[in-house]
C-alpha cells in the first residue's frame with residue numbers, strides 16, 4: 001500500500017466520505033457556516049493541516065499559543081478554530097458530544113463531532129499569534145471578529161467541492177500532490193509560497209531555490225522540482241486577483257522560463273493571517289503535508305505593514321529547525337542591478353548603492369496603466385496573461401476591487417443534496 | 423499657454439513608447455525609473471487637476487509627498503501620452519488640449 005506521510009511523520013489525514021451516503025445525514029441538526037470556515041473544513045478534511053483532524057479544542061489552542069506545539073509535542077503555530085455566537089449555541093442547544101451537519105452555500109459540507117465548547121480570550125490569542133494586539137493588523141482584526149465561543153471537534157467532509165475554471169486545473173489534494181511528485185520522479189521538491197503575479201525578481205528567487213534544493217543530486221537526470229503553491233482565500237482590495245496569480249505563474253512554465261519537468265503550480269485554500277514568523281512555520285507544515293522536502297523563505301515572509309522585521313520569520317524557523325520535517329531555503333531579496341545588468345540577489349551583488357528594488361507599488365502602477373513592462377521587469381507573456389485574466393475575470397483590473405469582490409465567480413461549488421432536515 | 427504646471431502626472435514609458443518619444447524629439451525628458459522602465463512627467467495646473475479629479479472620481483491627488491495625480495484610468499493615461507507626442511510638449515497645454523476634446527472619453 002502507498003504511504004502518505006506528512007508533518008512530523010504523521011499519516012496524511014483523510015476524512016472524506018464517499019458520495020452517495022447522504023441518506024445517513026438525514027435528520028441531523030444543520031448549522032450554516034461562512035466561507036472562512038468552509039475553506040478550513042475542506043483543508044482539514046483532505047489533510048492539508050495534518051495531523052489536525054478538525055477544529056481545535058481548548059487544550060490544543062493553549063499549547064499552540066504557549067508552547068508552539070500540539071499537546072503531543074508536534075510543532076504547530078496558528079490556532080485553527082470554529083467560532084459561534086453564545087446565543088446560537090443555546091438556540092441550537094449544542095453540547096459536547098453532539099454531532100451536527102455543517103452547511104455552506106445551501107449545501108451540506110461536513111459532519112462535525114463536537115468535543116469541546118469553550119471560551120478563549122481573543123486579546124491573548126491575538127497577542128500570542130501575531131505579537132500584537134493592534135487592530136490594524138488584519139490577523140488581529142480577524143481574531144477579534146470571532147463570535148464569542150469556540151467549538152473543537154473532528155470534521156468529515158460529506159460533499160467534495162467541484163472547482164470551477166480556472167481553479168480546476170490547479171487543484172490537488174495533499175495525496176494527489178504526493179502522487180504527482182512520485183510520477184514525476186522528483187526526490188526534492190521546493191515549495192514557493194505566493195500571492196503574486198510573478199515579476200522577474202520572483203522568477204529568479206524560484207530558480208535560486210531550485211539550485212539550493214537540488215543539493216548534491218546529479219543534474220544529468222533532473223530529480224528536483226519547484227512547487228508553486230498559491231494561497232487562495234480571503235482577498236483584500238488591491239491584492240492580485242486569484243485567477244491572475246494562478247494563470248501567470250503557470251505561464252512561466254508554458255513559455256519556457258521553467259522547464260516542463262521542474263515546475264508545477266497548485267493552490268491551497270487558506271486565508272492569509274499575515275502572522276509573519278508564526279505563519280512561516282505554518283507554511284512549512286502545510287508544504288510538508290503536500291510532500292515537499294524544501295521550502296523557500298524570502299525577506300518578510302507572510303508579513304504585513306511594519307509589524308515584523310524582514311528576517312524575523314527566518315529567525316523563528318531557525319529556532320524550530322529540529323521540529324520541522326522540511327528544509328528551509330533562506331534567501332535575501334532580488335533586485336535589478338544596472339551594473340551587473342541583471343536581476344540578482346542581495347546576497348551576492350556588490351553594487352548595493354546602485355541597486356533598484358522591486359516594489360509592489362511600482363508594479364501595481366505599471367500594470368494599472370497597462371503599459372507592457374520591459375523584459376527585465378516582467379516576462380512579456382506574463383504581462384499578456386495578466387491583462388487577459390484581468391478582462392476575463394477581474395472586471396478589467398488584475399487587482400481586487402469592490403466590484404470584483406461583489407461579482408467574482410465562485411472558486412468551487414458544492415453538489416446540491418436532498419437531505420431530510422431535523 | 424506654455425511652461426510647467428505644479429501638478430505632476432507620471433506616464434510609464436517602455437521601449438515602444440521610448441521609440442515614439444525619440445521620433446518626437448522628447449526622449450530626453452523620460453527618466454529611468456526601474457530596470458529600463460522610464461517615466462515621463464507631464465504637468466498641469468491646479469485648475470486642470472480639479473477638472474481631472476471631477477471627471478475621474480477614481481483618481482487621487484497625492485498632495486503631501488509626490489504632488490502627482492495617481493490612479494487615472496488607463497485610457498486617460500494613454501490619451502495624455504498621445505497628446506504629449508502630438509504637441510511635442512509635457513506642459514499644461516497637453517491636458518488643456520485633452521480636456522477641450524472631451525477628456526479621455
Ligand SMILES: [Zn+2]
Pocket residue numbers: 337338339340341344349350351
Ligand atoms: Zn551588481
